[in-house]
Amino acid sequence: MKTHSERLFDEAVRYIPGGVNSPVRAYQAVGMTPRFMQGATGPYIFDVDGNKYIDYICSWGPMILGHNDPEVLKSVVEACEYGLSLGTATEIEVCIAKFICTKIPHVEMIRMVNSGTEAVMSAVRVARGFTGRDKIIKFAGCYHGHSDAMLVSAGSGVMTSGVPDSLGVTKGATKDTLTACYNDLESVKELLDANKDRVAAIIVEPVAANMGVVLPKPGFLEGLRKLCDETGSLLIFDEVITGFRLSFGGAAEYFGVRPDLVTYGKIIGGGMPVGAYGGRRDVMSFVSPAGDVYQAGTLSGNPIAMAAGMTQLQILYNHKDKYKELDRLGVKLYGGMEELCHQYDLEAHVNYIGSLGSLFFTQEEVIDYDLAKTADTKEFARYFAFMLEQGIHLAPSQFEAMFLSCMHTDAIIDETLNIFERYLNDTKIV
Numbered sequence: 001m002k003t004h005s006e007r008l009f010d011e012a013v014r015y016i017p018g019g020v021n022s023p024v025r026a027y028q029a030v031g032m033t034p035r036f037m038q039g040a041t042g043p044y045i046f047d048v049d050g051n052k053y054i055d056y057i058c059s060w061g062p063m064i065l066g067h068n069d070p071e072v073l074k075s076v077v078e079a080c081e082y083g084l085s086l087g088t089a090t091e092i093e094v095c096i097a098k099f100i101c102t103k104i105p106h107v108e109m110i111r112m113v114n115s116g117t118e119a120v121m122s123a124v125r126v127a128r129g130f131t132g133r134d135k136i137i138k139f140a141g142c143y144h145g146h147s148d149a150m151l152v153s154a155g156s157g158v159m160t161s162g163v164p165d166s167l168g169v170t171k172g173a174t175k176d177t178l179t180a181c182y183n184d185l186e187s188v189k190e191l192l193d194a195n196k197d198r199v200a201a202i203i204v205e206p207v208a209a210n211m212g213v214v215l216p217k218p219g220f221l222e223g224l225r226k227l228c229d230e231t232g233s234l235l236i237f238d239e240v241i242t243g244f245r246l247s248f249g250g251a252a253e254y255f256g257v258r259p260d261l262v263t264y265g266k267i268i269g270g271g272m273p274v275g276a277y278g279g280r281r282d283v284m285s286f287v288s289p290a291g292d293v294y295q296a297g298t299l300s301g302n303p304i305a306m307a308a309g310m311t312q313l314q315i316l317y318n319h320k321d322k323y324k325e326l327d328r329l330g331v332k333l334y335g336g337m338e339e340l341c342h343q344y345d346l347e348a349h350v351n352y353i354g355s356l357g358s359l360f361f362t363q364e365e366v367i368d369y370d371l372a373k374t375a376d377t378k379e380f381a382r383y384f385a386f387m388l389e390q391g392i393h394l395a396p397s398q399f400e401a402m403f404l405s406c407m408h409t410d411a412i413i414d415e416t417l418n419i420f421e422r423y424l425n426d427t428k429i430v
């Protein structure tokens with residue numbers, strides 16, 4: 001007998017490409033079919049067959065307060081009374097922009113959009129408009145949404161252009177995207193030298209969280225800042241995951257490195273579809289209608305989405321102790337997993353920082369994309385299936401992060417570690 005999830009998936013694939021509205025949800029990487037979820041509350045998520053899971057996806061980041069936070073929910077319901085969309089300037093847009101710009105020193109002006117993809121696409125356009133340069137440097141393994149110029153895989157050698165990483169992306173769209181190696185300043189220097197006065201911006205996930213979690217080596221972000229200062233390129237931190245997560249001011253605040261532009265998404269919308277880009281006033285003043293870099297959006301700054309985001313950001317800002325607590329829980333969970341891996345001689349590495357972490361089935365420590373790719377994805381799939389069966393909802397891919405929320409507790413983490421130990425026992429070669 002098929003489960004309700006399986007029946008829904010059978011139907012979904014007939015009407016939706018791959019049965020899902022975003023690829024990773026399809027469980028393809030772990031060779032399974034997805035669980036269809038019905039709802040979620042606090043640290044838990046429930047599927048349509050009545051199973052309950054501890055959720056370590058947390059909607060890929062937005063639900064940092066836990067699912068269905070009552071205050072966020074209340075603000076949304078209240079906002080709905082005034083209309084779902086006005087298509088005009090509204091007061092709440094001023095509130096949230098002022099809130100962010102007065103709390104985060106490197107954000108002097110900000111523009112709201114509807115997704116992280118849009119935020120990055122727009123930030124790159126502004127960087128090009130401001131500098132009058134065409135090239136962008138990104139890093140292998142960093143994800144910046146699905147705009148054409150960012151769907152690129154590295155060309156061979158510093159003089160070659162990036163090549164499209166998806167059908168439908170033209171060579172023209174990626175020819176100005178150069179790819180460097182994460183944590184390797186030398187690879188960035190080479191690209192800058194070979195493209196003197198032509199690089200508009202370096203864009204980086206200050207903590208990479210889309211090839212699994214990969215931390216910047218000490219000095220890496222500072223080195224990028226210095227290279228940008230020397231060459232007149234702008235430094236863009238893509239903080240779509242790290243923003244309001246590692247600290248209120250994101251990775252920039254956490255590491256004390258000031259980007260010229262920053263992109264947000266995920267947490268900033270409190271669960272609603274929101275992205276944003278902001279940064280230096282002189283750069284952001286190039287955005288239309290203040291300046292000549294065109295960027296627009298019918299639903300940008302939507303009042304319901306702004307209400308959710310504003311409430312979530314206010315809660316985070318007013319309770320900064322939550323970040324300490326997330327750090328503590330992160331050490332307990334990810335440090336605990338690391339410890340267990342040692343104890344059971346599992347060939348694996350746990351990378352983590354604050355509430356973000358990932359378990360890599362690799363021989364070596366993972367500091368860049370090439371090393372991430374050495375992971376044993378078959379073992380990951382086995383681990384994933386085991387954990388899911390035991391009620392642990394993990395991202396169905398070796399190359400995604402685990403997310404903790406403020407609703408995860410010591411007891412929940414203990415339970416998770418127990419289940420992880422059962423997996424290790426189950427795996428142990430006897």
Ligand SMILES: *Cc1c(COP(=O)(O)O)cnc(C)c1O
Pocket residue numbers: 114115116117118120143144145146205210238239240241265266275
């Ligand atoms: C999720 C993500 C994006 C894309 O955001 P969407 O809202 O999915 O378009 C961009 N950059 C990073 C670092 C992300 O994690």
